[in-house]
Amino acid sequence: MSLRDYELYEEDEEEEVEEHEYGTAEFRIETPRETGVCYLLSVTYSGASGKALLKLYDPSRGIMVFWYDNTGHKPYCLTNLPPSNVLKVPGVASHRGFDHVEEIEKYDLLHDRKVRLTKVVAKDPLSVGGAPNSLRDILRKHGAKVWEAKIRYHNCYIYDRQLIPGMPYRIVEGRLVPVKVHMDEKEVEDVLRLWKDDSPEEREMLREWLPLFQTPVPVIRRVAIDIEVYSPIPDRVPNPKDAKYPVICVAMVSNDGLRRVLVLRRKNVSLGDQSELPQGVEVKFYDDERAMLLELFKVISEYPVVLTFNGDNFDFNYLWHRALQLGFSREQIPIYLTRDSALLHTGVHIDLYRFFGNKSIQVYAFGGKYKETTLDAIAEALLGEGKMVLDRPIPELPIYRLAAYCYRDAELTLGLTMFENDLVMKLIILFMRISKLSMEDLVRQGISGWIKNLFYYEHRKRNYLIPEPDDILSLKGVTVTKAIIKGKKYMGALVMKPKAGVHFNVVVVDFASLYPSVIKQWNLSYETVRCPHEECRSNLVPETSHWVCRKRRGLTALIVGLLRDLRVRLYKKLAKSSSLPEEEREWYDVVQRALKVFINASYGVFGASTFPLYCPPVAESTTAIGRYAIKRTLEKAQELGLEVIYGDTDSLFIKNPPSEKVSNLIKWAEKELKIDLDVDKVYRYVTLSERKKNYLGVLESGSVEIKGLLGKKRNTPEFLKQAFANLIKILAEVRCERDFEEAKDKIRVIVHDCYMRLKNRRYSLEDLAFKMMLSKPLDQYIKSTPQHVKAAQQLVKVGYPVEAGDIIAFVKVKGSTGVKPVQLARIDEIDEEKYLAHIESTFEQVLDALGMSFNEVISGAKLLDFK
């Protein structure tokens, strides 16, 4: 079946074309009988052979090994019709994809009972779901219930074989055999002792999971690819589907020494200066684009992993269409396209744009270091080096500069997987091991896809029926609290009103991963919250009418609890353990970071309607218990005579506490709530205003933490950030109450200076620019026209392309529109009054807490102005 045929009747969004040829005449793949240790990277269904095809990385040779599973694994779905009745349904037995039926038993967690079901086995994945008039559709139309038909074949295969992507295997006599790492039994016993208060079930699971984190990750041989395409319109990226213009440059950079650029000779384009290209980069000139692509495809096919930045949407997509136009046959192109990806027959394509665009990666793995998901912004933030700056459009560049530009992009792309000793590759492999997703899927899916697959795997492993979203919802789709924010589904966290002022010696205690701890300790899961048992109804969640099961351990509680405990009890400690060699500590730090990503998202997905195990009462119960825990702790702190000055979600700020009272509180929480409460940090002092989520604290070390203040926000103009930073420097010096008087004088000078420089126009337009991201395309701002959109519209008018995700820099000017993009504004146009107001609100947030008023400071400044 061709791609086109399928797209015509595609209606099932999740399904993709799974059928394609492997090992074409041009690119032979290796399917050995025996191998040494190889790492499982990917599983695909091969339509050509009707079998699962596994891609394994052989580190000893640095190549990909391909292996067909001949054991006859087939796709299937489940139905409640008995086998004989299934055969009687018109169109089933005669269906071209029908294979056979089997009677099986599953455990239905939602109803807490065994069920007898029929497994309807098909010859190919599309016949189960996906295609119109599939077995699934026929059965549903006939009124039967169908389960597990939407799971893609290669994932089913991984579940059924209980494979772990990212783990080592060997092929022995034509069979796939897991390779076990040696684990010292005494060490395992030491670890198990940390779980001594948990059930045997939890300890058993721990034993199974430990190897995922203790097995080493090989260095994977890989190449990064970047291409440049000719375009007659400057700055307009050519459409990959048309692929009308030639590929003019290709850069290939690998981690095993390849540094090569291919360029197409063009008339009327100068060569330029070869020294613009870094030393050691090999340049090959081509007169024939076809020959150039042939060389590119050859290199791609020689590497097990190929990296791009945006290759799914652009580079590989363009190459596929372009190669066809140049007369390549499909068999001569190592690339193939699915609905939203570009994959490789010969290896694994990692599109780093998609991986780094993953919100969880952005926020939890890299602590929000990059905000924009462009190669330039990510590389700048993580590698300290951005893209090459160009002075003219790509088609007009002299050849060597074009080559250098393209080379730099490929080098940065490779660099993103190499910094901190291959951190990103290690993370990817760890995520694969936890989620059980293949490398291709992992780097393209979001956290909800990862968690979904992890949960499905654990269901199949235990012979639990994977529930249908509608069944969860109809049984437990109720919430009983009201959200504070309009339009939200349930109530979230508690934020205390801060006690405004300067507070010295403040101890901050917080619950270590509060929500995951709650999920574990309160046994929360979609099957245990509002479970079917009468006798559990009295086990109520505080502030709600939900109850929790007493009879069965919740699967979510088990999995989330395990991941949390592994991170908190083991890997965070190992990462800091001074008795371990540096290299080992570093690895454990990667492990705890990987776990963090899953843990932090484990609560949110249950409140996301797009998650297939969506269960609002689980999410609602989690936050309700979180509020209960922080409230009880607050009460206890007050009972102990502690002064709590602020708290948010999972933390309490305690002013000048005796240390034994703090440890009493911590012990109490452990005993009474069974949630770990820790001293998070100690502030030399904290300044609080009346505003929540808004404060400045100076740690004992002298480092300053700023939360939520305008001076730190990304959209604040640079001149204000600078002035704010100066203010922070002064505050960091303050050690006691007396120091403040001196500090206040210095602050006056800063504010005054800022004001004067503004008045005398001694800031550049860039310094004055507000930078705001366009969250959607310009034409979708219908309800209102915010300032950054107005500025963007002006840019479009003068022919400057603007799209969603771009950061618009604008200044406030006098006149009716009020704003101009920096590119179009002049310094004498700026609206001084507006800027003064911004100076005021930025500083006020801090001055407030210091007992100073901005007006007093600025009037002093204005007086000085007269002198």
Next chain:
DNA sequence: ACGTGTAAGGT
């Protein structure tokens, strides 16, 4: 295609 709560600046 994780969640809700808060602040601020705008239309």
Next chain:
DNA sequence: ACCTTACA
């Protein structure tokens, strides 16, 4: 009153 962004 509502929209938008950025942050906790």
